[in-house]
Amino acid sequence: MSEQRLFRSIYNIENITVEYIMRNISVKAVNNVSINIRNREALGIVGESGSGKTTLALSLLNLVPSPGKITSGKLIFDGKIDVLSLSDEELRAFRWKQVAMVFQGALNSFNPVLRIGDQMLETIMEHEKVSKQEALERISRLLKLVRLEPNRTMKAFPHELSGGMKQRAMIATALLLNPRVLILDEPTTALDVISQKYILSILSDLKKKLEISMVLLTHDLAICTELVDRIAVMYAGRIVEVAKMEDLFLKPRHPYTMGLLRAVPSVVGDVRKLEPIPGAPPDMFNLPSGCPFHPRCPYAVERCKREEPYLEEASEDHFVACHRWREV
Amino acid sequence: MKWIYRRVLLALLSIFFTVVLTFFLIRLMPGNPMDVYVQMLIRSGRARTREEAIERAKSLMPLNMNDPLWKQLIDYLLGILRGDLGRSISSFTPVSEIIVKSLPWTVFVSSMALATSFSIGTILGLVLAYKRGTTFEGFSVAALTIFGAIPNYIMALLLFYLFTIVYPIFPMRGAYSSTVTPGFNLNFILSVLQHALLPIASYVLTDFSGWALGIRAMASTVLGEDYVTVAKARGLRESKIITNYVGRNSILPQFTGLILSIGFMFGGSPLVESIFTYPGIGRFFASAVSARDYPLLQGLFLMLSITVILANLLADLLYTFIDPRVKVGD
Amino acid sequence: MKLNEIKNILTILVENKRALVGSIIILSFIVMAVIGPLLVPLDLNPKFNQVYAPPSLAHPLGCDYIGVDILSEIIWGARDVLLIVFIAGIITVVIGSITGLISGYFGGIVDLFLNTLVDIVLTIPGLPLVIVLAGLIQTRDPISIGLILSANSWAWLARAIRSQVFSIREREFIEASKAMGIGKLNIVFGDILPILMPYIGINFLFAVVQALYASVALFFIGVLPFSTVHWGTMLNIAMQVSGAIFVPYARHYVIAPIIFIVLLQVGLVLFSYGIEDIFNPRLK
Numbered sequence: 001m002s003e004q005r006l007f008r009s010i011y012n013i014e015n016i017t018v019e020y021i022m023r024n025i026s027v028k029a030v031n032n033v034s035i036n037i038r039n040r041e042a043l044g045i046v047g048e049s050g051s052g053k054t055t056l057a058l059s060l061l062n063l064v065p066s067p068g069k070i071t072s073g074k075l076i077f078d079g080k081i082d083v084l085s086l087s088d089e090e091l092r093a094f095r096w097k098q099v100a101m102v103f104q105g106a107l108n109s110f111n112p113v114l115r116i117g118d119q120m121l122e123t124i125m126e127h128e129k130v131s132k133q134e135a136l137e138r139i140s141r142l143l144k145l146v147r148l149e150p151n152r153t154m155k156a157f158p159h160e161l162s163g164g165m166k167q168r169a170m171i172a173t174a175l176l177l178n179p180r181v182l183i184l185d186e187p188t189t190a191l192d193v194i195s196q197k198y199i200l201s202i203l204s205d206l207k208k209k210l211e212i213s214m215v216l217l218t219h220d221l222a223i224c225t226e227l228v229d230r231i232a233v234m235y236a237g238r239i240v241e242v243a244k245m246e247d248l249f250l251k252p253r254h255p256y257t258m259g260l261l262r263a264v265p266s267v268v269g270d271v272r273k274l275e276p277i278p279g280a281p282p283d284m285f286n287l288p289s290g291c292p293f294h295p296r297c298p299y300a301v302e303r304c305k306r307e308e309p310y311l312e313e314a315s316e317d318h319f320v321a322c323h324r325w326r327e328v
Numbered sequence: 329m330k331w332i333y334r335r336v337l338l339a340l341l342s343i344f345f346t347v348v349l350t351f352f353l354i355r356l357m358p359g360n361p362m363d364v365y366v367q368m369l370i371r372s373g374r375a376r377t378r379e380e381a382i383e384r385a386k387s388l389m390p391l392n393m394n395d396p397l398w399k400q401l402i403d404y405l406l407g408i409l410r411g412d413l414g415r416s417i418s419s420f421t422p423v424s425e426i427i428v429k430s431l432p433w434t435v436f437v438s439s440m441a442l443a444t445s446f447s448i449g450t451i452l453g454l455v456l457a458y459k460r461g462t463t464f465e466g467f468s469v470a471a472l473t474i475f476g477a478i479p480n481y482i483m484a485l486l487l488f489y490l491f492t493i494v495y496p497i498f499p500m501r502g503a504y505s506s507t508v509t510p511g512f513n514l515n516f517i518l519s520v521l522q523h524a525l526l527p528i529a530s531y532v533l534t535d536f537s538g539w540a541l542g543i544r545a546m547a548s549t550v551l552g553e554d555y556v557t558v559a560k561a562r563g564l565r566e567s568k569i570i571t572n573y574v575g576r577n578s579i580l581p582q583f584t585g586l587i588l589s590i591g592f593m594f595g596g597s598p599l600v601e602s603i604f605t606y607p608g609i610g611r612f613f614a615s616a617v618s619a620r621d622y623p624l625l626q627g628l629f630l631m632l633s634i635t636v637i638l639a640n641l642l643a644d645l646l647y648t649f650i651d652p653r654v655k656v657g658d
Numbered sequence: 659m660k661l662n663e664i665k666n667i668l669t670i671l672v673e674n675k676r677a678l679v680g681s682i683i684i685l686s687f688i689v690m691a692v693i694g695p696l697l698v699p700l701d702l703n704p705k706f707n708q709v710y711a712p713p714s715l716a717h718p719l720g721c722d723y724i725g726v727d728i729l730s731e732i733i734w735g736a737r738d739v740l741l742i743v744f745i746a747g748i749i750t751v752v753i754g755s756i757t758g759l760i761s762g763y764f765g766g767i768v769d770l771f772l773n774t775l776v777d778i779v780l781t782i783p784g785l786p787l788v789i790v791l792a793g794l795i796q797t798r799d800p801i802s803i804g805l806i807l808s809a810n811s812w813a814w815l816a817r818a819i820r821s822q823v824f825s826i827r828e829r830e831f832i833e834a835s836k837a838m839g840i841g842k843l844n845i846v847f848g849d850i851l852p853i854l855m856p857y858i859g860i861n862f863l864f865a866v867v868q869a870l871y872a873s874v875a876l877f878f879i880g881v882l883p884f885s886t887v888h889w890g891t892m893l894n895i896a897m898q899v900s901g902a903i904f905v906p907y908a909r910h911y912v913i914a915p916i917i918f919i920v921l922l923q924v925g926l927v928l929f930s931y932g933i934e935d936i937f938n939p940r941l942k
C-alpha cells in the first residue's frame with residue numbers, strides 16, 4: 001500500500017483514441033487506450049512495429065501529426081492539467097517542461113543547420129527566464145550526465161556526431177527543463193550493439209539519479225528487463241496487458257504476451273527453443289472483428305470473433321484484455 | 329580545401345575557354361570581320377578610299393589580321409590582360425570604356441531584381457507550404473506556374489507598353505533623367521530608381537514565382553522532417569520554427585538556383601535592357617549584334633560571361649560557408 | 659499503340675490537370691500549325707484601306723500596319739515557331755543524351771574531359787551565346803537555327819543524364835550484361851538508354867520551353883532573318899519597326915503576338931510539369 005502512494009499517478013491517459021483520417025480510409029492507430037503513468041516509475045510499452053506506440057507517445061504531447069487526430073479521450077496531467085483543452089500558448093509551455101520526448105530515430109531530431117549547443121540553449125531560453133551563463137552551465141552538466149564532452153558537443157553540428165552521440169545529446173536535451181515525464185521512443189533501435197548497451201546503462205543511471213517518470217517504447221521486450229518497473233503490451237492500437245515487470249515475465253496472462261516472451265532469447269534462455277508468433281501482424285486498415293488477435297491466437301473461440309475483450313484486473317495491479325485469461 | 333582549388337580552377341578554365349571562344353567565333357565566321365568593316369566604312373562614307381578604309385579598320389581591331397592565327401590569339405590575350413579590347417566601330421569609343429560605364433547599371437538592376445524576387449518568393453513559398461491542401465494554395469500554385477512561364481522580355485514589353493505608352497507613368501529610356509546631376513543627391517537617386525523600376529519589375533514578376541514554388545516544395549518536405557516535430561515538442565515558438573527550422577532549411581538548397589538565376593538574368597539583359605533603352609551591358613550587346621560591331625560584341629560577350637562565371641564562383645564558395653553540411657572536400 | 663495504352667494515357671491526363679490543360683493547349687497549336695495554313699490563305703500584299711483595322715468578322719484579330727490579316731499571320735507563324743522549337747528540342751536531347759551516356763558509362767578520362775567541357779559550357783550565359791551565334795551565322799535554315807539554339811542547352815541534359823547513368827550502371831542486370839561480354843556501346847544504347855527514355859522525354863519538353871524563349875527573342879531583336887510571320891518577327895515589327903506601339907488604335911496588333919507567345923509558353927510549361935509529376939511523383 002505504501003508503495004502505491006509513492007507511485008501516485010502523474011499522467012492519466014483516459015480512453016484515448018487516435019485516428020489517421022485519409023481521403024477514403026481511416027486508421028485507428030490508438031484505440032481506446034487508458035493507462036496511468038506513475039510518479040518516478042519506468043513504464044515500458046511493448047508492441048510490434050505498427051502497433052501504435054509512437055502515435056500514443058505523440059498524443060501525450062498533443063502533437064499527433066496530420067492527418068492524425070485525437071478523436072476521443074482525456075489527458076490529465078498531474079491531476080489538474082487537461083492537456084487536450086490547453087490553448088496554443090499553454091500547450092507550448094506544457095511541452096518539454098512537463099513531458100519531454102526522445103524521438104524514434106533521434107538521428108534526425110536536430111536541425112541540421114544549427115549547432116547542438118544553440119538548439120539546447122534555445123530550448124531553455126524559450127521556456128525560462130535564466131541568464132545565458134546559467135543555461136550554459138546546465139547544458140554542460142547534462143551533457144556530462146549522458147557522458148558527452150560538453151564543449152565539443154555544443155560546438156558540433158548534428159552531422160558531426162555519430163548516431164549514438166546524437167541519441168545521447170537528445171536525451172540531454174530532453175532533460176534540460178527537468179520534465180516530470182520523459183518518453184523514449186525506441187531509444188536503441190538503429191544503433192549498433194555497443195551503443196545500445198551504452199544508452200541503456202545511461203538510462204539506468206538517470207533513473208537512479210533523477211526524480212522522473214520514464215516511458216520506454218520498444219518492440220523489443222528484452223531491453224525492458226534492465227530498466228522498467230511496469231510493462232504495458234500493445235497490439236493493434238490497444239493495450240492488451242499491463243503488469244509489473246516480474247509479474248508479466250513470470251505470469252503472463254494474455255496469449256499475445258506469452259507469444260512475445262517465447263520469442264525473446266534472453267528470457268527463453270535456449271536459442272533453439274525460440275518460437276516466433278505464428279501469423280502476420282494485423283493489417284491496421286482492415287482489423288479482424290472481436291479480439292484483433294484472434295486469427296493468430298491458439299486459444300481463440302467463437303466468442304473472440306464476435307466480442308472485443310476489455311482490460312480487467314486479473315490480480316493485483318495486473319490487467320489483461322482477453323476473454324479466456326482465467327483458462328490460459 | 330581541395331574542392332575550392334578545383335572550383336577556382338574550373339572558373340579560370342571557363343574564362344580562358346570563353347576568351348578563346350570569342351576569339352575564334354569572330355575570326356572564323358563566314359565573312360572576315362575585317363572585310364565587313366572595310367565594306368561598312370566605305371558604304372557609310374567614313375572612308376573615301378579602300379586603302380583608307382583598311383587603315384581605319386586596322387586601327388579599330390585590336391589585332392593585325394595579316395598575322396598568323398596563333399600570333400593573333402596571343403596578341404588578343406595580351407591585349408585583354410592590358411585591358412585593351414579594341415574600339416567600337418560604331419562609336420569609336422574604347423570597348424573597355426563602354427564596359428566600365430555600362431556594367432554597373434546591369435549589376436544594379438540584376439541584384440535589385442534578384443534580392444526582391446528572392447525575398448517575395450521565399451515568404452510566399454513558406455506561406456503556401458503552411459497552407460498546404462487549401463484552395464488558396466491550389467489557386468496560387470496555378471497562378472504562379474502561369475506567371476513563371478512568361479518570358480522576362482515579354483513581361484518587359486508588356487510593362488513598357490502599358491506604363492510608358494498607354495499610361496505614360498514611367499520614363500521610356502535611359503538610366504536617369506538628363507535634368508539631374510549624377511552624384512549622391514536625392515534627385516539623382518530618385519531618378520535612377522524611377523528609371524530602373526520597370527526593368528527590375530520585369531525580372532521580379534517573372535522570377536518570384538519560381539522561387540515561391542521552389543521554396544514551397546522544399547518547405548513541404550522540411551515540414552515533414554523529424555526535427556520540425558521535435559522543435560514543436562520542445563515547445564519552441566511558432567515564429568522561431570518558421571524562421572530557424574522550416575525557413576532556413578528550405579532556403580539553403582535554393583542557393584544553387586540563386587547561382588543559376590544570376591546567369592539567367594545577365595543572359596536576359598540584352599532583351600530587357602534594349603526594350604527600356606537602359607544603358608547596361610546587355611543593351612550595348614544587343615546593338616553591337618545588329619550593328620555587327622565585332623570588337624564591341626567580342627568585349628561585351630567576354631564581360632557578360634566573366635561576370636556570370638565569377639558570380640557563380642562566388643555563390644558556390646559562399647554556399648560552403650552558409651551550409652555546414654556541405655563539407656569542403658565533397 | 660494499342661487501344662489500351664491510349665486509354666491509359668487519357669486516364670492519366672484527366673487525373674493530372676496541369677498535363678491535361680497543357681496538352682490541350684499544345685495540341686490546339688499543333689493543329690493550328692498543321693491544318694491552319696491549308697484553310698487560311700496568307701496574303702502579305704499591303705491593303706492600305708484596312709491598316710490597323712480593328713477585329714471584325716472578316717478579320718477576327720484585326721489587321722497590321724500594312725493591312726494584312728493578323729490571324730492569318732499568327733496561323734502561318736505558328737508553323738515556323740513550332741518547327742524551330744521542335745528541331746531545337748530534338749538536337750538538344752540527342753547531343754545531351756549521347757554526351758551524358760558516354761560520360762557516365764565510360765567514366766575515367768573520357769568522363770573527366772566531357773564533364774569539364776559540360777561545366778564550362780554551362781557557365782557561359784545561354785542567351786548571349788545564342789544571340790552572338792545567330793548574329794554571326796545569319797542562317798535561314800531551320801536545322802542550323804536548331805543547332806544554334808542548342809548551343810549550351812545540351813549541357814544541362816548531359817549533366818543530368820550522366821548522374822542517372824552513374825546510378826543505373828551499378829544495377830544487377832547491367833553487371834550481368836557485362837559478365838556476358840556484351841560490348842560497352844551495346845550496353846549503353848541497348849540497356850541503359852531505354853531506361854532513361856521517359857526522363858529524356860521530359861527533358862525534351864524542357865528543352866522546347868527553353869528554345870521557345872530563346873527563338874522568339876532572336877526574332878524579336880531581329881538577328882535572325884528566317885521568317886516574316888514568326889511571332890517574334892511580328893513583335894519586332896509591332897514594337898520597333900512600324901511604330902505601331904505609338905498608335906492608340908493599333909493595340910490589338912501589339913497584343914496579339916504577345917498573347918499567343920504567352921499561351922504557348924504556358925501550355926508547354928504546364929504540360930512539362932504535369933508530365934514530370936506523372937513520371938516522377940516527388941510531391942503528391
Ligand SMILES: Nc1ncnc2c1ncn2[C@@H]1O[C@H](COP(=O)(O)OP(=O)(O)O)[C@@H](O)[C@H]1O
Nearest residue numbers: 020027029048049050051052053054055056284
Ligand atoms: N502519418 C501517418 N499517416 C497515416 N497513418 C499513419 C501515420 N503514422 C502512423 N500511421 C499508422 O498508424 C499505425 C501505428 O503507427 P505507429 O504509431 O508509428 O506505430 P509504432 O510506433 O508502434 O510502430 C500504423 O499502422 C500506421 O499505418
Ligand code: SF4
Nearest residue numbers: 291294297304322323
Ligand atoms: S480474446 Fe480470444 S482471441 Fe483474443 S487473446 Fe483472448 S483468447 Fe485469444
Ligand SMILES: [Mg+2]
Nearest residue numbers: 053054055104
Ligand atoms: Mg514507432
